[in-house]
Amino acid sequence: MSAGSMTEIWVYLSAQPLVWLTLTLATYLLAITLHRKAGGHPAANPVLISVGILVALLLATDTPYQRYFDGAQFVHFLLGPATVALAVPLHGQLKRLVAMGGPILVALVVGSLVAGLSAYTIGALLGASAPTLASLAPKSVTTPIAMGIAERLGGLASLTAVFVILTGIFGAIFADGLLRRLGVKDEASIGFALGLASHGIGTARAFQLSEQTGAFAALAMGLNGLLTALTLPWLLPLLAPLIRP
Amino acid sequence: MTAALALLLAFQLAGEALRVALHLPVPGPVIGMALLLVYLILRPEGPSTELRNTAGGLLQNLSLLFVPAGTGVMLHVGRLADEAWPIAIALVASTVLGLLAAGLTLHWLARRPRGAGQ
Numbered sequence: 001m002s003a004g005s006m007t008e009i010w011v012y013l014s015a016q017p018l019v020w021l022t023l024t025l026a027t028y029l030l031a032i033t034l035h036r037k038a039g040g041h042p043a044a045n046p047v048l049i050s051v052g053i054l055v056a057l058l059l060a061t062d063t064p065y066q067r068y069f070d071g072a073q074f075v076h077f078l079l080g081p082a083t084v085a086l087a088v089p090l091h092g093q094l095k096r097l098v099a100m101g102g103p104i105l106v107a108l109v110v111g112s113l114v115a116g117l118s119a120y121t122i123g124a125l126l127g128a129s130a131p132t133l134a135s136l137a138p139k140s141v142t143t144p145i146a147m148g149i150a151e152r153l154g155g156l157a158s159l160t161a162v163f164v165i166l167t168g169i170f171g172a173i174f175a176d177g178l179l180r181r182l183g184v185k186d187e188a189s190i191g192f193a194l195g196l197a198s199h200g201i202g203t204a205r206a207f208q209l210s211e212q213t214g215a216f217a218a219l220a221m222g223l224n225g226l227l228t229a230l231t232l233p234w235l236l237p238l239l240a241p242l243i244r245p
Numbered sequence: 246m247t248a249a250l251a252l253l254l255a256f257q258l259a260g261e262a263l264r265v266a267l268h269l270p271v272p273g274p275v276i277g278m279a280l281l282l283v284y285l286i287l288r289p290e291g292p293s294t295e296l297r298n299t300a301g302g303l304l305q306n307l308s309l310l311f312v313p314a315g316t317g318v319m320l321h322v323g324r325l326a327d328e329a330w331p332i333a334i335a336l337v338a339s340t341v342l343g344l345l346a347a348g349l350t351l352h353w354l355a356r357r358p359r360g361a362g363q
Contacts, residue, residue, distance in 0.1 A: 028309045046308040051315040058319060065320050072313035078303065079310045081253040083274035084260070085300035087281035088292050103354035110350045115343025123335035128328050136335055140343050143314065144272035162321045163332075165314065167340050175344050182345070184352045193348030197340050204307035214304065220347065222275050229270035 014063060020071030027053045040208065042173045047165075047201055079200075083142075086203070086218035093215035100188065107189075108220065111196040112227045113235075115140040120236060124243040131155055137236055138228060139163040142199040145225040152233045164199065171198025172205035191216030196224045249299035256281045 013019045031049035038044035058068055069076070090097070097104065120137045128136070134155030138146040143164045150160035175194045184190060187210055194202035195217030206217035260277030263269065269276060285292050292300070303310075325332060 024312055025309070028306075028312055032308075047311050047315055050309075050312045051318060054312065054316045055319045058316070065317060068316060069313060072316070075310060076313040079314075080257045080274045080277075081250065082303040082307055082310055083272075084253045084256045084277040084281050085303045087256075087278045087285060088297060088300035089304065090278075090282050091285040091292060094286070100351075100355050103351055106354055107347050107351035111343055111347025114346035115339060118342045119335050119339035122338050123331050126331035126334055128331035128335065132328050132332065136332065136339075139336060140340065142272070142275070145270070145275075148270065158317075159321060159324060161314065162318050162325070163336060165311070165318060167336055168311070169315075170337060171340050171344060174341070175348075178341065178344065179348045179352075182349065184348050186352060186355075188355065189348045189352040192351050193344045196347040197343035200307065201311050204311065207304055207307060218278075222278060225275055226271050 010061075014061060015067070017071035017074075020063075020068045021074055022071075023057065024050075024054065024072045024075055027057075042175075042177065042205065045169055045173050045205070047172070047204070048169050051165075083200075086222070089207075089211055089215040090218055093212055096188065096212075097215070097219060104192070104219070104223075107192060108196070108223050108227060111193070111220075112140075112224050112231070115197050115224070116228055116232050117235065117239060120239065121243060124240075132159070134236075135159040136163055138232060139167040140197050140199060141225045141228045142221060145229050149229060149232050153236055165201070168198045168201025171202045175202060175205070176209065187213040188216050192220045195220030195222075199225070246295065246299050249293070249296040252296060253277075253281070253299070253303075256284070 027050045028046065030053070031046040034049055035041075035044045035046050054068070058065065116137055119139055120133050123133045123136050131154060134153035135150045137153065137155070138149040138160060141149070141164070143161050146160050146164045147157040151157050171194060175198065176190050179190050179193060190209070191206045191213035194206045194213070198205070199221050203214060203217040203221050207214035256277040257274050258277075259280055260275070261273030263276050264271065264273045
Protein backbone atom coordinates (compact mmCIF):
# COMPACT_ATOMS: atom_id res chain seq x y z
CA MET A 1 0.00 0.00 0.00
CA SER A 2 1.42 3.39 -0.94
CA ALA A 3 1.96 6.17 1.57
CA GLY A 4 -0.57 8.24 -0.36
CA SER A 5 -3.42 5.79 0.11
CA MET A 6 -2.48 5.34 3.78
CA THR A 7 -2.85 9.07 4.24
CA GLU A 8 -6.21 8.98 2.47
CA ILE A 9 -7.46 6.22 4.75
CA TRP A 10 -6.29 8.17 7.81
CA VAL A 11 -7.92 11.39 6.58
CA TYR A 12 -11.19 9.50 6.16
CA LEU A 13 -11.02 7.58 9.45
CA SER A 14 -9.84 10.44 11.64
CA ALA A 15 -12.96 12.40 10.70
CA GLN A 16 -15.16 9.54 11.98
CA PRO A 17 -16.22 9.30 15.65
CA LEU A 18 -15.27 5.59 15.63
CA VAL A 19 -11.52 6.11 15.48
CA TRP A 20 -11.35 8.44 18.53
CA LEU A 21 -13.76 6.29 20.52
CA THR A 22 -11.61 3.22 19.80
CA LEU A 23 -8.40 5.10 20.62
CA THR A 24 -9.87 6.33 23.93
CA LEU A 25 -10.65 2.75 24.99
CA ALA A 26 -7.33 1.37 23.68
CA THR A 27 -5.35 4.11 25.45
CA TYR A 28 -7.21 3.43 28.69
CA LEU A 29 -6.51 -0.32 28.43
CA LEU A 30 -2.83 0.49 27.96
CA ALA A 31 -2.93 2.86 30.96
CA ILE A 32 -4.59 0.19 33.11
CA THR A 33 -1.92 -2.33 32.08
CA LEU A 34 0.84 0.15 33.01
CA HIS A 35 -0.95 0.87 36.31
CA ARG A 36 -0.98 -2.89 37.11
CA LYS A 37 2.64 -3.33 36.00
CA ALA A 38 3.56 -0.53 38.42
CA GLY A 39 1.95 -2.58 41.20
CA GLY A 40 -1.01 -0.18 41.46
CA HIS A 41 1.29 2.72 42.35
CA PRO A 42 -0.86 5.88 42.57
CA ALA A 43 1.57 7.90 40.40
CA ALA A 44 0.73 5.55 37.49
CA ASN A 45 -2.74 7.14 37.51
CA PRO A 46 -4.84 5.77 34.61
CA VAL A 47 -6.53 9.14 33.92
CA LEU A 48 -3.18 10.96 33.82
CA ILE A 49 -1.55 8.37 31.53
CA SER A 50 -4.56 8.22 29.17
CA VAL A 51 -4.88 12.00 28.94
CA GLY A 52 -1.13 12.36 28.31
CA ILE A 53 -1.16 9.85 25.45
CA LEU A 54 -4.34 11.23 23.88
CA VAL A 55 -3.20 14.87 24.02
CA ALA A 56 0.09 13.84 22.38
CA LEU A 57 -1.83 11.91 19.67
CA LEU A 58 -4.21 14.82 19.00
CA LEU A 59 -1.36 17.34 18.78
CA ALA A 60 0.73 15.03 16.55
CA THR A 61 -2.17 14.48 14.13
CA ASP A 62 -3.32 18.11 14.30
CA THR A 63 -6.80 16.96 15.40
CA PRO A 64 -9.02 19.57 17.07
CA TYR A 65 -10.40 18.61 20.51
CA GLN A 66 -13.98 18.99 19.25
CA ARG A 67 -13.46 16.29 16.62
CA TYR A 68 -11.94 14.02 19.24
CA PHE A 69 -14.91 14.63 21.55
CA ASP A 70 -17.39 13.72 18.79
CA GLY A 71 -16.17 10.15 19.27
CA ALA A 72 -15.25 10.23 22.95
CA GLN A 73 -18.63 11.67 24.01
CA PHE A 74 -20.09 8.15 24.09
CA VAL A 75 -17.71 7.33 26.95
CA HIS A 76 -18.27 10.75 28.55
CA PHE A 77 -22.03 10.15 28.56
CA LEU A 78 -21.64 7.16 30.89
CA LEU A 79 -20.48 9.50 33.69
CA GLY A 80 -24.17 10.23 34.40
CA PRO A 81 -25.36 6.63 35.00
CA ALA A 82 -22.05 5.85 36.78
CA THR A 83 -22.71 8.69 39.24
CA VAL A 84 -26.21 7.29 39.88
CA ALA A 85 -24.64 3.82 40.33
CA LEU A 86 -22.62 5.14 43.30
CA ALA A 87 -25.83 4.63 45.30
CA VAL A 88 -25.21 0.84 45.23
CA PRO A 89 -21.91 0.84 47.25
CA LEU A 90 -23.35 3.62 49.44
CA HIS A 91 -26.27 1.32 50.24
CA GLY A 92 -23.82 -1.49 50.97
CA GLN A 93 -22.02 0.65 53.59
CA LEU A 94 -25.16 2.30 54.94
CA LYS A 95 -24.87 0.92 58.47
CA ARG A 96 -21.32 2.25 58.90
CA LEU A 97 -22.21 5.57 57.29
CA VAL A 98 -25.17 6.09 59.63
CA ALA A 99 -23.15 4.98 62.68
CA MET A 100 -20.50 7.58 61.79
CA GLY A 101 -23.05 10.28 60.96
CA GLY A 102 -21.82 12.86 63.49
CA PRO A 103 -18.09 12.65 62.69
CA ILE A 104 -18.92 12.61 58.96
CA LEU A 105 -20.88 15.86 59.18
CA VAL A 106 -18.13 17.65 61.14
CA ALA A 107 -15.41 16.39 58.75
CA LEU A 108 -17.60 17.49 55.83
CA VAL A 109 -17.96 21.08 57.07
CA VAL A 110 -14.28 21.42 58.07
CA GLY A 111 -12.98 19.82 54.85
CA SER A 112 -15.35 21.72 52.58
CA LEU A 113 -14.46 25.13 54.07
CA VAL A 114 -10.70 24.43 54.03
CA ALA A 115 -10.71 23.08 50.44
CA GLY A 116 -12.84 25.94 49.08
CA LEU A 117 -11.46 28.94 50.95
CA SER A 118 -7.76 27.98 50.96
CA ALA A 119 -7.53 27.84 47.15
CA TYR A 120 -8.93 31.36 46.93
CA THR A 121 -6.80 32.75 49.78
CA ILE A 122 -3.50 31.26 48.62
CA GLY A 123 -4.13 32.25 45.00
CA ALA A 124 -5.03 35.82 46.06
CA LEU A 125 -1.93 36.18 48.24
CA LEU A 126 0.20 35.06 45.26
CA GLY A 127 -1.42 37.66 43.02
CA ALA A 128 -3.66 35.56 40.74
CA SER A 129 -6.29 37.50 38.77
CA ALA A 130 -9.92 37.69 39.93
CA PRO A 131 -11.38 35.42 37.19
CA THR A 132 -8.66 32.83 37.91
CA LEU A 133 -9.44 32.94 41.65
CA ALA A 134 -13.17 32.50 41.05
CA SER A 135 -12.42 29.55 38.75
CA LEU A 136 -10.02 28.03 41.29
CA ALA A 137 -12.24 28.20 44.40
CA PRO A 138 -14.66 25.34 43.54
CA LYS A 139 -11.89 23.01 42.24
CA SER A 140 -12.61 20.23 44.76
CA VAL A 141 -16.19 19.54 43.68
CA THR A 142 -17.48 17.55 40.73
CA THR A 143 -17.24 19.37 37.36
CA PRO A 144 -20.89 20.40 36.71
CA ILE A 145 -21.28 21.87 40.23
CA ALA A 146 -17.87 23.58 40.06
CA MET A 147 -18.67 25.20 36.70
CA GLY A 148 -21.97 26.55 38.00
CA ILE A 149 -20.34 28.02 41.13
CA ALA A 150 -17.45 29.57 39.16
CA GLU A 151 -19.86 31.31 36.79
CA ARG A 152 -21.81 32.82 39.70
CA LEU A 153 -18.53 34.13 41.16
CA GLY A 154 -17.30 35.63 37.88
CA GLY A 155 -14.97 32.80 36.87
CA LEU A 156 -14.60 30.95 33.57
CA ALA A 157 -16.47 27.66 33.36
CA SER A 158 -14.02 25.98 30.95
CA LEU A 159 -11.00 27.02 33.04
CA THR A 160 -12.76 25.64 36.12
CA ALA A 161 -13.18 22.27 34.39
CA VAL A 162 -9.40 22.15 33.88
CA PHE A 163 -8.71 23.01 37.55
CA VAL A 164 -11.20 20.35 38.65
CA ILE A 165 -9.48 17.67 36.53
CA LEU A 166 -5.98 18.68 37.72
CA THR A 167 -7.13 18.70 41.36
CA GLY A 168 -8.68 15.25 40.90
CA ILE A 169 -5.53 13.76 39.39
CA PHE A 170 -3.25 15.39 41.99
CA GLY A 171 -5.39 14.20 44.90
CA ALA A 172 -5.73 10.69 43.45
CA ILE A 173 -1.95 10.40 43.21
CA PHE A 174 -1.00 11.76 46.65
CA ALA A 175 -3.94 11.34 49.04
CA ASP A 176 -3.56 7.84 50.43
CA GLY A 177 0.25 8.00 50.74
CA LEU A 178 0.08 11.35 52.50
CA LEU A 179 -2.65 10.32 54.94
CA ARG A 180 -1.02 6.96 55.71
CA ARG A 181 2.23 8.74 56.55
CA LEU A 182 0.31 10.80 59.12
CA GLY A 183 -1.12 7.67 60.72
CA VAL A 184 -4.53 7.79 58.99
CA LYS A 185 -4.92 4.20 57.83
CA ASP A 186 -8.66 3.50 58.08
CA GLU A 187 -10.57 3.09 54.84
CA ALA A 188 -13.35 5.45 55.93
CA SER A 189 -11.09 8.48 56.49
CA ILE A 190 -8.96 7.90 53.38
CA GLY A 191 -12.06 7.42 51.20
CA PHE A 192 -13.81 10.43 52.68
CA ALA A 193 -10.76 12.68 52.13
CA LEU A 194 -10.36 11.45 48.52
CA GLY A 195 -14.00 12.14 47.61
CA LEU A 196 -14.15 15.49 49.41
CA ALA A 197 -10.94 17.01 48.02
CA SER A 198 -10.74 15.24 44.65
CA HIS A 199 -14.37 14.45 43.66
CA GLY A 200 -14.92 11.74 41.00
CA ILE A 201 -11.28 11.11 40.06
CA GLY A 202 -10.48 10.72 43.77
CA THR A 203 -13.48 8.39 44.05
CA ALA A 204 -12.18 6.32 41.13
CA ARG A 205 -8.85 6.02 42.99
CA ALA A 206 -10.73 5.05 46.17
CA PHE A 207 -12.48 2.19 44.35
CA GLN A 208 -9.03 0.92 43.30
CA LEU A 209 -8.22 0.61 47.02
CA SER A 210 -11.44 -1.13 48.16
CA GLU A 211 -15.21 -0.96 47.80
CA GLN A 212 -15.55 0.47 51.32
CA THR A 213 -13.04 3.24 50.57
CA GLY A 214 -15.01 3.94 47.39
CA ALA A 215 -18.32 4.18 49.22
CA PHE A 216 -16.97 6.80 51.64
CA ALA A 217 -15.46 8.72 48.72
CA ALA A 218 -18.79 8.69 46.87
CA LEU A 219 -20.56 9.99 49.97
CA ALA A 220 -18.01 12.77 50.50
CA MET A 221 -18.15 13.78 46.83
CA GLY A 222 -21.95 14.11 46.87
CA LEU A 223 -22.14 15.91 50.23
CA ASN A 224 -19.28 18.31 49.46
CA GLY A 225 -20.81 19.15 46.08
CA LEU A 226 -24.05 20.05 47.80
CA LEU A 227 -22.47 22.01 50.68
CA THR A 228 -20.05 23.91 48.41
CA ALA A 229 -22.85 24.88 46.02
CA LEU A 230 -24.86 26.24 48.94
CA THR A 231 -22.06 28.05 50.83
CA LEU A 232 -19.21 29.14 48.54
CA PRO A 233 -21.17 31.69 46.44
CA TRP A 234 -21.88 33.81 49.55
CA LEU A 235 -18.78 32.99 51.63
CA LEU A 236 -16.26 34.14 49.01
CA PRO A 237 -17.64 37.69 48.58
CA LEU A 238 -17.33 38.02 52.40
CA LEU A 239 -13.73 36.82 52.33
CA ALA A 240 -12.57 38.77 49.27
CA PRO A 241 -12.33 42.27 50.86
CA LEU A 242 -10.33 40.86 53.79
CA ILE A 243 -7.61 39.56 51.46
CA ARG A 244 -7.62 42.35 48.89
CA PRO A 245 -8.44 45.66 50.58
CA MET B 246 -27.77 -5.69 32.24
CA THR B 247 -30.33 -3.85 30.11
CA ALA B 248 -32.85 -3.56 32.94
CA ALA B 249 -30.20 -2.29 35.36
CA LEU B 250 -28.93 0.26 32.83
CA ALA B 251 -32.50 1.39 32.20
CA LEU B 252 -33.00 1.79 35.96
CA LEU B 253 -29.82 3.91 36.29
CA LEU B 254 -30.84 6.09 33.34
CA ALA B 255 -34.38 6.46 34.71
CA PHE B 256 -33.03 7.69 38.05
CA GLN B 257 -30.65 10.07 36.26
CA LEU B 258 -33.60 11.38 34.26
CA ALA B 259 -35.68 11.80 37.43
CA GLY B 260 -32.77 13.67 39.04
CA GLU B 261 -32.44 15.92 36.00
CA ALA B 262 -36.19 16.65 36.02
CA LEU B 263 -36.15 17.44 39.74
CA ARG B 264 -33.17 19.75 39.30
CA VAL B 265 -34.90 21.78 36.59
CA ALA B 266 -38.27 21.82 38.36
CA LEU B 267 -36.91 22.92 41.76
CA HIS B 268 -33.90 24.97 40.49
CA LEU B 269 -31.54 22.85 42.60
CA PRO B 270 -27.83 23.80 42.61
CA VAL B 271 -26.74 20.14 42.32
CA PRO B 272 -26.38 18.24 39.01
CA GLY B 273 -29.06 15.75 37.94
CA PRO B 274 -26.91 12.59 38.30
CA VAL B 275 -26.03 13.48 41.93
CA ILE B 276 -29.76 13.92 42.71
CA GLY B 277 -30.37 10.63 40.86
CA MET B 278 -27.79 8.96 43.13
CA ALA B 279 -29.66 10.20 46.22
CA LEU B 280 -33.01 9.04 44.78
CA LEU B 281 -31.61 5.57 43.95
CA LEU B 282 -30.20 5.29 47.49
CA VAL B 283 -33.65 6.06 48.93
CA TYR B 284 -35.19 3.48 46.57
CA LEU B 285 -32.65 0.83 47.65
CA ILE B 286 -33.32 1.57 51.35
CA LEU B 287 -37.08 1.24 50.83
CA ARG B 288 -36.68 -2.01 48.87
CA PRO B 289 -36.49 -4.76 51.51
CA GLU B 290 -34.25 -7.03 49.42
CA GLY B 291 -31.83 -4.20 48.48
CA PRO B 292 -30.19 -4.00 45.02
CA SER B 293 -30.75 -6.90 42.62
CA THR B 294 -27.76 -9.00 41.56
CA GLU B 295 -28.12 -7.52 38.09
CA LEU B 296 -27.96 -3.94 39.38
CA ARG B 297 -25.03 -4.84 41.62
CA ASN B 298 -23.11 -6.26 38.65
CA THR B 299 -23.90 -3.38 36.30
CA ALA B 300 -23.00 -0.76 38.93
CA GLY B 301 -19.83 -2.69 39.75
CA GLY B 302 -18.84 -2.80 36.07
CA LEU B 303 -19.35 0.96 35.63
CA LEU B 304 -17.53 1.86 38.86
CA GLN B 305 -14.59 -0.44 38.16
CA ASN B 306 -13.96 1.66 35.05
CA LEU B 307 -14.81 5.03 36.58
CA SER B 308 -11.34 6.37 35.63
CA LEU B 309 -12.06 5.75 31.93
CA LEU B 310 -15.12 7.99 32.06
CA PHE B 311 -13.01 11.03 33.02
CA VAL B 312 -10.62 10.64 30.09
CA PRO B 313 -12.65 12.53 27.42
CA ALA B 314 -13.17 15.56 29.71
CA GLY B 315 -9.59 15.34 30.96
CA THR B 316 -8.22 15.50 27.43
CA GLY B 317 -9.87 18.94 27.22
CA VAL B 318 -6.93 20.22 29.28
CA MET B 319 -5.17 20.69 25.92
CA LEU B 320 -7.48 23.63 25.12
CA HIS B 321 -6.22 25.68 28.07
CA VAL B 322 -2.48 25.13 28.10
CA GLY B 323 -1.81 28.68 26.87
CA ARG B 324 -4.17 30.28 29.37
CA LEU B 325 -2.59 28.36 32.23
CA ALA B 326 0.94 29.47 31.32
CA ASP B 327 0.32 33.15 32.20
CA GLU B 328 -0.42 32.52 35.86
CA ALA B 329 1.29 29.16 36.16
CA TRP B 330 2.91 29.63 39.57
CA PRO B 331 0.01 31.13 41.58
CA ILE B 332 -2.29 28.50 40.04
CA ALA B 333 0.03 25.55 40.67
CA ILE B 334 0.84 26.53 44.26
CA ALA B 335 -2.78 27.40 45.17
CA LEU B 336 -4.10 24.19 43.61
CA VAL B 337 -1.55 21.86 45.16
CA ALA B 338 -1.50 23.48 48.63
CA SER B 339 -5.26 23.79 48.83
CA THR B 340 -5.85 20.19 47.72
CA VAL B 341 -3.39 18.94 50.35
CA LEU B 342 -5.06 21.12 53.01
CA GLY B 343 -8.53 19.87 52.00
CA LEU B 344 -7.39 16.23 52.07
CA LEU B 345 -5.79 16.65 55.50
CA ALA B 346 -8.70 18.63 56.95
CA ALA B 347 -11.27 16.02 55.90
CA GLY B 348 -9.15 12.90 56.53
CA LEU B 349 -7.69 13.92 59.91
CA THR B 350 -11.00 15.29 61.25
CA LEU B 351 -12.88 12.09 60.44
CA HIS B 352 -9.99 9.97 61.71
CA TRP B 353 -9.77 11.79 65.05
CA LEU B 354 -13.53 11.96 65.65
CA ALA B 355 -14.31 8.40 64.59
CA ARG B 356 -11.41 6.49 66.14
CA ARG B 357 -12.08 4.17 69.02
CA PRO B 358 -11.25 5.21 72.61
CA ARG B 359 -8.10 3.08 72.71
CA GLY B 360 -6.64 5.21 69.91
CA ALA B 361 -6.67 3.15 66.73
CA GLY B 362 -4.26 4.26 64.02
CA GLN B 363 -1.38 5.16 66.32
